[in-house]
Amino acid sequence: MAAARHRDHFMKNAESTTTTLYQVASAAGVSPATVSRFLNGTAKVSDDKRKTIERVIDELQYKPNRLAQSLKMGSTRTIGVLTQALESGYFNRAMVGIEDAVKDSGYALLIMSGHWHADEEAERVELLIGRRVDGVAILTGNMSDQQILDFSKRVPIVAFGRKIKGERMLGFCLDNYRGACDAVEFLVKQGHRRIAIITGPADHGDARARLAGYYDTLAKHRIEVDPNLVVAGDFQESGGLLAVNQLLAAHQRFTAIFASNDLTAYGARLALYRRNIRVPDDISIVGFDDLHSSMYTTPPLTTVRQPLYEAGIGIGRMMLSMLGHEQPPVDVPSLSLIVRESVRLI
Amino acid sequence: MAAARHRDHFMKNAESTTTTLYQVASAAGVSPATVSRFLNGTAKVSDDKRKTIERVIDELQYKPNRLAQSLKMGSTRTIGVLTQALESGYFNRAMVGIEDAVKDSGYALLIMSGHWHADEEAERVELLIGRRVDGVAILTGNMSDQQILDFSKRVPIVAFGRKIKGERMLGFCLDNYRGACDAVEFLVKQGHRRIAIITGPADHGDARARLAGYYDTLAKHRIEVDPNLVVAGDFQESGGLLAVNQLLAAHQRFTAIFASNDLTAYGARLALYRRNIRVPDDISIVGFDDLHSSMYTTPPLTTVRQPLYEAGIGIGRMMLSMLGHEQPPVDVPSLSLIVRESVRLI
DNA sequence: TTGAAAGCGTTACCAC
DNA sequence: GTGGTAACGCTTTCAA
Numbered sequence: 001m002a003a004a005r006h007r008d009h010f011m012k013n014a015e016s017t018t019t020t021l022y023q024v025a026s027a028a029g030v031s032p033a034t035v036s037r038f039l040n041g042t043a044k045v046s047d048d049k050r051k052t053i054e055r056v057i058d059e060l061q062y063k064p065n066r067l068a069q070s071l072k073m074g075s076t077r078t079i080g081v082l083t084q085a086l087e088s089g090y091f092n093r094a095m096v097g098i099e100d101a102v103k104d105s106g107y108a109l110l111i112m113s114g115h116w117h118a119d120e121e122a123e124r125v126e127l128l129i130g131r132r133v134d135g136v137a138i139l140t141g142n143m144s145d146q147q148i149l150d151f152s153k154r155v156p157i158v159a160f161g162r163k164i165k166g167e168r169m170l171g172f173c174l175d176n177y178r179g180a181c182d183a184v185e186f187l188v189k190q191g192h193r194r195i196a197i198i199t200g201p202a203d204h205g206d207a208r209a210r211l212a213g214y215y216d217t218l219a220k221h222r223i224e225v226d227p228n229l230v231v232a233g234d235f236q237e238s239g240g241l242l243a244v245n246q247l248l249a250a251h252q253r254f255t256a257i258f259a260s261n262d263l264t265a266y267g268a269r270l271a272l273y274r275r276n277i278r279v280p281d282d283i284s285i286v287g288f289d290d291l292h293s294s295m296y297t298t299p300p301l302t303t304v305r306q307p308l309y310e311a312g313i314g315i316g317r318m319m320l321s322m323l324g325h326e327q328p329p330v331d332v333p334s335l336s337l338i339v340r341e342s343v344r345l346i
Numbered sequence: 347m348a349a350a351r352h353r354d355h356f357m358k359n360a361e362s363t364t365t366t367l368y369q370v371a372s373a374a375g376v377s378p379a380t381v382s383r384f385l386n387g388t389a390k391v392s393d394d395k396r397k398t399i400e401r402v403i404d405e406l407q408y409k410p411n412r413l414a415q416s417l418k419m420g421s422t423r424t425i426g427v428l429t430q431a432l433e434s435g436y437f438n439r440a441m442v443g444i445e446d447a448v449k450d451s452g453y454a455l456l457i458m459s460g461h462w463h464a465d466e467e468a469e470r471v472e473l474l475i476g477r478r479v480d481g482v483a484i485l486t487g488n489m490s491d492q493q494i495l496d497f498s499k500r501v502p503i504v505a506f507g508r509k510i511k512g513e514r515m516l517g518f519c520l521d522n523y524r525g526a527c528d529a530v531e532f533l534v535k536q537g538h539r540r541i542a543i544i545t546g547p548a549d550h551g552d553a554r555a556r557l558a559g560y561y562d563t564l565a566k567h568r569i570e571v572d573p574n575l576v577v578a579g580d581f582q583e584s585g586g587l588l589a590v591n592q593l594l595a596a597h598q599r600f601t602a603i604f605a606s607n608d609l610t611a612y613g614a615r616l617a618l619y620r621r622n623i624r625v626p627d628d629i630s631i632v633g634f635d636d637l638h639s640s641m642y643t644t645p646p647l648t649t650v651r652q653p654l655y656e657a658g659i660g661i662g663r664m665m666l667s668m669l670g671h672e673q674p675p676v677d678v679p680s681l682s683l684i685v686r687e688s689v690r691l692i
Numbered sequence: 693t694t695g696a697a698a699g700c701g702t703t704a705c706c707a708c
Numbered sequence: 709g710t711g712g713t714a715a716c717g718c719t720t721t722c723a724a
Contacts, residue, residue, distance in 0.1 A: 020717055031695045036719055046693060067417045067478050068717035071700050076413065086441045087638075092433045099432055099459065108477060111457050113445065131454060132413050237642045266642040273644040292433075296583045296612040298619040298644055366701055377711040382703055392709060414701035417716050 019062040028056040039064060070132070079319055080128030080136035080155075081111045082121060089291045090261075090308065091139055094160065097312015098137060098319075101330075105320055107134070118142040129155050135319050138162075142203065156322045160315055161206065170318050172332075174311060176206045176288075179304040179335035180213025183258055183286045186302075186337055188221050191346040192256040192284060195223075198233035198243040198268060200260040207235065210260050210288060228252050233264045240267025248275060255346060256284040262291045262303055269297065269342075280344035290338055299341035307333045365408040374402040385410060416478070425665055426474030426482035426501075427457045428467060435637045436607075436654065437485055440506065443658015444483060444665075451666055453480070464488040475501050481665050484508075488549065502668045506661055507552065516664050518678075520657060522552045522634075525650040525681035526559025529604055529632045532648075532683055534567050537692040538602040538630060541569075544579040544589040544614060546606040553581065556606050556634060574598050579610045586613025594621060601692060602630040608637045611647055615688075626690035636684055645687035653679045 021039075025032040030049050037043045038053050045053070056062075070076045079102060083091045099109060110133055114121030121141045128136050133155065138148060140161035148159055152169035162171035187195050197214045200207025211230070218225050231246055233239035240259055247254065248271070259265035265287035269279055277283055279299060287294060287303035294301040310332045317327040367385075371378040376395055383389045384399050391399070402408075416422045425448060429437045445455060456479055460467030467487045474482050479501065484494060486507035494505055498515035508517035533541050543560045546553025557576070564571050577592055579585035586605055593600065594617070605611035611633035615625055623629055625645060633640060633649035640647040656678045663673040 018717090021719095022717070032718080033695060033697095033720075034693085037694085040719080042720080044693065049694085063476055065417075065478065065717050066476055067413060067422065068700090069719080071411075071413045071417050071702090071716090072718050072720090074700075086445055087435070087438045089433070089435065092438065095432045108456060108458070108473065110454060112454070127454065130409055130412055132411065237639070241642075266639065270642050270644055270646070293583070293612065293639060296587075296616050298616055300616070364701090367703095368701070378702080379704080379712075380710060383710085386703080388704080390709065395710085411701050414716090415703080417700090417718090418702045418704090420716080 019060045021064065024056050024060060024062050027060065028052045075134050076132050077107050078110050078133045079107050080133035081109050082124050082136060082138045082141065083111060083113050084116050084139060084141055086113050090289055093308035094139060094312035097309040098316040101313045101316025102320060105325060114141050116142055122147060125151055134323055137315050137319055158315055158318045160311060170322065174306055174335055176209035177213045179288065180210040181217045182337045183288065183304050184214050184217035187256045187258065187284065187286060187343065190343055193223055194229065194254040195256045195258055196229040196231065196247055196254040197258045198231055198240055198260055198264050200233060200235045207260055214258055229254055233260060235261050235263060237263050237267035240264035241271045244268045244271035259285060259287045262287040262289040262294050262301060265301055266297065280342050284343040286343055302340045302343045303338055305336050305338045365406045367410065370402050370406060370408050373406065374398045421480050422478050423453050424456050424479045425453050426479035427455050428470050428482060428484045428487065429457060429459050430462050430485060430487055432459050436635055439654035440485060440658035443655040444662040447659045447662025448666060451671060460487050462488055468493060471497055480669055483661050483665055504661055504664045506657060516668065520652055520681055522555035523559045525634065526556040527563045528683045529634065529650050530560050530563035533602045533604065533630065533632060533689065536689055539569055540575065540600040541602045541604055542575040542577065542593055542600040543604045544577055544586055544606055544610050546579060546581045553606055560604055575600055579606055581607050581609060583609050583613035586610035587617045590614045590617035605631060605633045608633040608635040608640050608647060608649055612643065615643065626688050630689040632689055648686045648689045649684055651682050651684045
């Protein structure tokens with residue numbers, strides 16, 4: 001499809017005639033100020049004038065130009081959102097929450113993704129600010145806290161996955177550590193002692209918290225951790241698959257796997273399937289995140305649910321409230337273990 | 347978390363001082379016009395002036411106000427995207443394509459979702475237009491072609507999943523019918539005769555095309571279709587699950603299931619798992635879409651791949667080219683059957 | 693209640 | 709090359 005060819009065709013008649021408030025005013029025989037006042041309810045407008053203005057407005061199909069409004073008022077009524085990947089079920093769950101939170105506020109979301117790359121993230125935020133968003137929501141990522149704090153001098157920020165707080169900046173986290181403790185605790189309670197963990201990226205805060213939860217819970221139960229059972233993943237299915245292959249190739253003995261996130265669990269589960277190792281009969285698996293699809297894996301995955309949607313609502317509301325709009329309180333539930341069918345009692 | 351409480355704290359010192367081009371001009375001892383010319387390379391600027399301007403600009407950390415630019419130039423360099431759900435792996439794959447296509451163009455994406463509801467979709471497009479996007483990309487949805495055509499009088503549109511064409515509007519589809527034919531053909535070639543289909547929503551064009559492919563392919567092979575084997579789904583996992591339950595409860599005989607999309611296949615697969623029916627040993631499944639996760643289901647799903655990413659690239663490029671930016675051609679590959687492990691030869 | 697007019701921060705035309 | 713200045717479409721004093 002030679003896209004370029006369409007150009008000439010489409011460029012002509014590109015001038016959609018836009019009605020301006022000024023035109024409405026003169027057609028209605030009043031001043032622009034009056035029309036503006038009518039539109040915004042800024043002041044009382046006499047009944048007869050209001051009538052004609054109303055009529056003219058829909059005769060002319062007048063729609064205010066938000067650009068001009070924004071320029072004048074210094075607010076675009078737009079919230080920038082820095083996500084990491086448009087295709088991530090994890091982030092998008094939160095995104096839906098944000099979307100719902102701002103739905104009726106007149107704010108729109110300007111979404112950009114940083115792909116877990118600090119430089120790219122900073123560049124996107126810069127872009128967002130350049131576009132004069134009223135605030136930006138940052139979903140985790142790899143920028144330093146200081147970078148974000150600096151940005152918050154230029155624009156209000158709410159950061160998800162950070163505990164930083166500042167003048168015009170709010171940050172909040174879910175307790176990944178506790179979630180991981182719960183998961184491992186559960187495994188232990190089900191009689192598992194040799195529990196492998198497939199970690200997330202080493203530079204990822206959440207991944208580290210989950211790993212810490214693993215270590216500490218094992219320690220708490222005086223279970224010695226076998227370093228051979230902690231193997232690196234990457235929060236992707238492929239990493240989980242590779243990790244299990246590696247475990248198996250090295251003939252490690254283990255009865256359960258704690259996958260640092262659900263995607264990892266999916267990969268792990270496939271690796272097991274390939275070798276005819278049954279889940280949970282032979283090996284138990286617990287994941288982390290509770291992606292929607294974890295309800296439909298075979299077997300359905302026991303996993304730690306992150307209240308991402310609620311977190312999204314929280315993010316949206318916090319932003320709105322920083323922007324001066326009264327918001328109802330939101331309580332983000334804590335992480336909770338969802339017991340399904342991928343763990344067996346031994 | 348009582349979001350409202352933060353307000354007072356954050357509202358003060360909300361006035362970030364923004365440097366304007368005018369300030370740069372006077373600090374550099376030149377006219378605004380000159381600064382503008384320098385910034386945009388619109389005309390030659392003498393070396394000494396350029397030097398001072400450059401210096402002043404980064405002393406003052408000047409960043410042009412895009413709002414003012416947009417107002418003046420009549421272009422926001424923003425493309426509106428109407429998707430259906432922020433959380434859909436299907437749409438988001440295309441979204442990533444769009445994102446990549448416009449990445450270096452200076453355009454940003456303003457994304458809104460219509461949730462498959464014609465009214466909401468129209469409302470969003472209206473919002474998008476109100477925000478003066480330069481063009482809008484519409485990803486399927488339930489608006490009528492005429493509605494879209496009407497919108498295209500106000501703003502350039504590229505519509506994915508529609509075959510309509512207009513003055514300032516381009517539409518293109520993937521060939522769902524052919525894809526479905528390929529899927530069913532494959533099943534038949536593998537020896538299946540009693541093939542159930544779990545359909546998508548009846549009012550969904552793609553779903554209907556897939557159903558038609560099912561009927562026609564069976565007919566082509568002189569296989570009589572048993573109406574009991576066509577059961578309704580909803581493009582969600584739950585629908586697939588229910589459908590299979592229904593099939594099984596009615597004691598229908600069948601050796602294969604054609605799921606109208608991958609989510610449906612996941613649900614179907616779980617229903618089978620619950621009854622200890624093996625896939626593909628007892629029942630074969632083929633899906634449609636080839637979501638990323640279909641590579642990691644157990645067994646990995648045989649499915650029809652939709653080149654959504656490439657379609658996204660196409661959408662982005664078509665948009666850009668309608669907007670007057672020369673674009674490289676893109677060829678969107680056709681649908682193709684990805685044979686994995688969920689179908690058995692009988 | 694209403695209007696005139698001064699911006700908001702740019703760009704671009706018209707002179708010089 | 710460069711400066712003055714009129715827009716772009718709106719909101720909001722300030723007067724009347």
